[in-house]
Amino acid sequence: MANGAETARSPGWAVALIIALVCIVAGLVSGRPETVALAAPFALLVLSGRSTVDGAQEPSVRIAADRRMEGSGRLRLLLTSLPPGGAHTAETTRAEQSAAGNARPASSLVAVTLAAPACPADALVLRADEDCPLLVDVPGSGEIAVLSYGSAGFSADLMITTAFVPAPAVRVTILPQLGGTVALPVSRRLSGVTGSHTSRRPGEGGELRSIAPMQPGDQLRRIDWRATARRSADQDRLMVRRNFADAEASVLLIIDQGHDLPASTEDWFSSTTDLTGQGSLHVARTAAATVAASYLAAGDRVGLDDLSGTRRALRTASGGRHLEQIRTRLAGTAVVPRRRRRRDPVPPQGAVVLVFSAFLDPEPARLLRLWHAQGHVVVGVDCVPQLERTEASPAQALTVRLTLVRRRLLLENLRAEGIPVLSGAAARSAAPHTTSRDARGPGLPGTTTDTEEFGAALDLGSGLRLLARRTGRGAGQTPAPGTTRSLP
Amino acid sequence: MARTAQPPGVRAIPGRAGLIPLWTVRCATALIGVLLGGVVWAGSAWIALPLVVAVGAAILPSTGLVALSLLLLVVSYAVNMPDGWPWLPVFVAGLHALFILYLLLLPLPRHGWISILALRALALPYLRLQALAQPVAFLALLVDDAGSNLVVVVAGVAAVSGWSLWLVRRRALRQADRVVGGTST
Structure with a gap:
C-alpha cells in the first residue's frame, strides 16, 4: 500500500517557519518580547520537523472483506494497518514491537481516503496501529468494486508527511440468492438414463407403460400374476408389466447480458452504472439461479450460456458443486455489448431452454423462435424489474414509453407464436423461503409497472407450474395450435 | 419527476x-x-x-x-x-x-x-511543545513587566533555559533507554 512512500516535510513546516520569522522580526522591530514569545511553538515545530525528517514512519493500510453481512445489504470490511515491510501481518508486527519495548510505532497517524462508487471521498484518520471495520453497501448480486481507497501518513506533530498512495480497490463477488423451488417443465424427448422424470422410452422406471405377454429377455420379477390370471384363462402364457424408463432433464439457461435496465427509468439516461444492483441483470441472475437450483435438486442437468458470446458456455451437468459454479458464473455476468457470433448456441437434445432477457431487441426473440421450431421447450423470462417511472423530462418519458411499447409488441408476438414469456421480477421479489405458490405477480398497488400497463404476465413460479402441467399432460403429443395461448 | x-x-x-x-x-x-x-x-x-x-x-x-x-x-x-x-x-x-x-x-x-486515539496522539506532541512555549510566554511577560530590573530578567532567562535543557535531556535519555531496551531483547 503505502510502503515505499516518500517522506517529506509537510507544507505546514514552511508555514510554521514563516510565522516564526514574522513574529520574531515584528517583536524585534517593535521591541515587544511578547510578540517574540508567539513564535515559540512555531520555532519548536520547525526544529521538530527538521530533526525527525529521517525517522517518520511510512503508513500502510489494507482493506479486505470481512465476509460478514450487516443486514440490509451492507458488507463489513476491515481496515488493518500493515507494517512498513508489508510482508508480515499487523498482529505479528505488533507482537514484535511489544517485544522490543516499543508498543506504538512512533505514534504516527494515517489518513485513509475512502471512495465508495459515485460518492465523494471521505477521510478516516487513525493512529497507525489502529484497525477499523467499515460498512459498505453492496448490490444484490454481481461483481463490483465496492470501495476505492488510498492512504497517506504523517507524524504526530504534523511536520512530516508521506505521499498519498492509492491501493487496489476492494472487489467483492455477491452470489445471486436462491428463491423458492419452482415447478420443473421437462421436454417430451428426455434423453438421460437416470433421474426423476418419466421418459417415453421403455425401461426400469416407475410408470406403467403396457402389460404384454412375456417374451425372451423379460425378467421374472416383471410377471404380473393378476394380469396373467385375468387375461390368460388357459394359463398358457405369462403377462409382464413393462414400464417407462426414468430420465433426467437437460436445461439450458441463456443469459442476455447486453443490457442492464435499472428499475428507476430516470437511471436509464444516466451515464453512471446502476449502483443499487437491482436492475434487469440482477433479476436475471436471481431467476436463473432459482431455476438452476430447482432442476439440480431434482437431479437434472443444467447448462449456462450467454448471448454475448464472450465466455465459454458452462456445459450441462448436475450436482451441488455445479450449482455453485453456475452461481459464480452468474455473479460474474456484467453488461457486455453483444457481438456477432459464428453460430447460435446449440441446446442439448430434448432440452428445456430458458432465455433470461430484458427483450429490448429482437435477438432473444429470434433465438426463442429458432429453438421452438427445433422442438425444444422454450421459455422466455422477462427480467425487467418493477419500474419506477421517474423520467425527468418529456423527451425521456417519450423514450421510455416507446421502448416499452416496442417491448410489448415483441413479447405479444412471442406469446402469439406459442412461446411463453414469464416475468422474472416476481421471482426476485419472492422471499427465499416462500414457495412459488406464494409468489404473486408483479404490480404493487400504487406503483406503475409496464406489465400492468401492457397486460399481465405470469410470474416465474406460476408460469413454470402451468408449463409443467401442460408438458406432462401432452406427453407424446404435439400441442394443438392455440393451446399455448393459455400461457402468457 | x-x-x-x-x-x-x-x-x-x-x-x-x-x-x-x-x-x-x-x-x-x-x-x-x-x-x-x-x-x-x-x-x-x-x-x-x-x-x-x-x-x-x-x-x-x-x-x-x-x-x-x-x-x-x-x-x-x-x-x-x-x-x-x-x-x-x-x-x-x-x-x-x-x-x-x-x-x-x-x-x-x-x-x-x-479517531479519539488519533486525537490523543496529536495532543501529546502539542502538550510537549507547550511545556516549552508556556514558560517562554511567561518569561516574555516577566521581561515586559520588569524590563529595567536586570536581576529578574536574568533569573527568568536562566530558569527557562534550565527548564528547556532538562526537558531536552530527559527526552534524550528516554530515547536512549528505548534503544538499549530494544537491542537487548
Missing part, C-alpha cells in the same frame, strides 16, 4: 465507536480562530476579516488561507494588544492549537472521521 441532489451511491461508514466526525473538528477549529480573532480585533470593524478567513481556512483546503489567517492573528496581536497583556500564554496555546488543527484538516476531504 423530481431530481435528487444526493449522490447515487452510499458512503462507506466506519462500524465502530470512538470516532469523531471531521465536521466537529472543523467547527472547533473555526471556533478557536473566531475567538482569537475576536480578542485581538475587538472594537474594530475589521473584526469580520479574520473571522471570515479563519472559518474559510477551517473549511477550504488552502495553505494560503491558513497562513493568512495565522498572520492576521499574529500581526494584529502585535499591533492591537497592549504591553503586559496577561492572557498571552492562553493566546500562545490557542495559536498553536489552531495551527495544528489547520494542518490536520489541510490534506483531508471535507467529510470524514477521526
Whole structure:
C-alpha cells in the first residue's frame, strides 16, 4: 500500500517557519518580547520537523472483506494497518514491537481516503496501529468494486508527511440468492438414463407403460400374476408389466447480458452504472439461479450460456458443486455489448431452454423462435424489474414509453407464436423461503409497472407450474395450435 | 419527476465507536480562530476579516488561507494588544492549537472521521511543545513587566533555559533507554 512512500516535510513546516520569522522580526522591530514569545511553538515545530525528517514512519493500510453481512445489504470490511515491510501481518508486527519495548510505532497517524462508487471521498484518520471495520453497501448480486481507497501518513506533530498512495480497490463477488423451488417443465424427448422424470422410452422406471405377454429377455420379477390370471384363462402364457424408463432433464439457461435496465427509468439516461444492483441483470441472475437450483435438486442437468458470446458456455451437468459454479458464473455476468457470433448456441437434445432477457431487441426473440421450431421447450423470462417511472423530462418519458411499447409488441408476438414469456421480477421479489405458490405477480398497488400497463404476465413460479402441467399432460403429443395461448 | 441532489451511491461508514466526525473538528477549529480573532480585533470593524478567513481556512483546503489567517492573528496581536497583556500564554496555546488543527484538516476531504486515539496522539506532541512555549510566554511577560530590573530578567532567562535543557535531556535519555531496551531483547 503505502510502503515505499516518500517522506517529506509537510507544507505546514514552511508555514510554521514563516510565522516564526514574522513574529520574531515584528517583536524585534517593535521591541515587544511578547510578540517574540508567539513564535515559540512555531520555532519548536520547525526544529521538530527538521530533526525527525529521517525517522517518520511510512503508513500502510489494507482493506479486505470481512465476509460478514450487516443486514440490509451492507458488507463489513476491515481496515488493518500493515507494517512498513508489508510482508508480515499487523498482529505479528505488533507482537514484535511489544517485544522490543516499543508498543506504538512512533505514534504516527494515517489518513485513509475512502471512495465508495459515485460518492465523494471521505477521510478516516487513525493512529497507525489502529484497525477499523467499515460498512459498505453492496448490490444484490454481481461483481463490483465496492470501495476505492488510498492512504497517506504523517507524524504526530504534523511536520512530516508521506505521499498519498492509492491501493487496489476492494472487489467483492455477491452470489445471486436462491428463491423458492419452482415447478420443473421437462421436454417430451428426455434423453438421460437416470433421474426423476418419466421418459417415453421403455425401461426400469416407475410408470406403467403396457402389460404384454412375456417374451425372451423379460425378467421374472416383471410377471404380473393378476394380469396373467385375468387375461390368460388357459394359463398358457405369462403377462409382464413393462414400464417407462426414468430420465433426467437437460436445461439450458441463456443469459442476455447486453443490457442492464435499472428499475428507476430516470437511471436509464444516466451515464453512471446502476449502483443499487437491482436492475434487469440482477433479476436475471436471481431467476436463473432459482431455476438452476430447482432442476439440480431434482437431479437434472443444467447448462449456462450467454448471448454475448464472450465466455465459454458452462456445459450441462448436475450436482451441488455445479450449482455453485453456475452461481459464480452468474455473479460474474456484467453488461457486455453483444457481438456477432459464428453460430447460435446449440441446446442439448430434448432440452428445456430458458432465455433470461430484458427483450429490448429482437435477438432473444429470434433465438426463442429458432429453438421452438427445433422442438425444444422454450421459455422466455422477462427480467425487467418493477419500474419506477421517474423520467425527468418529456423527451425521456417519450423514450421510455416507446421502448416499452416496442417491448410489448415483441413479447405479444412471442406469446402469439406459442412461446411463453414469464416475468422474472416476481421471482426476485419472492422471499427465499416462500414457495412459488406464494409468489404473486408483479404490480404493487400504487406503483406503475409496464406489465400492468401492457397486460399481465405470469410470474416465474406460476408460469413454470402451468408449463409443467401442460408438458406432462401432452406427453407424446404435439400441442394443438392455440393451446399455448393459455400461457402468457 | 423530481431530481435528487444526493449522490447515487452510499458512503462507506466506519462500524465502530470512538470516532469523531471531521465536521466537529472543523467547527472547533473555526471556533478557536473566531475567538482569537475576536480578542485581538475587538472594537474594530475589521473584526469580520479574520473571522471570515479563519472559518474559510477551517473549511477550504488552502495553505494560503491558513497562513493568512495565522498572520492576521499574529500581526494584529502585535499591533492591537497592549504591553503586559496577561492572557498571552492562553493566546500562545490557542495559536498553536489552531495551527495544528489547520494542518490536520489541510490534506483531508471535507467529510470524514477521526479517531479519539488519533486525537490523543496529536495532543501529546502539542502538550510537549507547550511545556516549552508556556514558560517562554511567561518569561516574555516577566521581561515586559520588569524590563529595567536586570536581576529578574536574568533569573527568568536562566530558569527557562534550565527548564528547556532538562526537558531536552530527559527526552534524550528516554530515547536512549528505548534503544538499549530494544537491542537487548
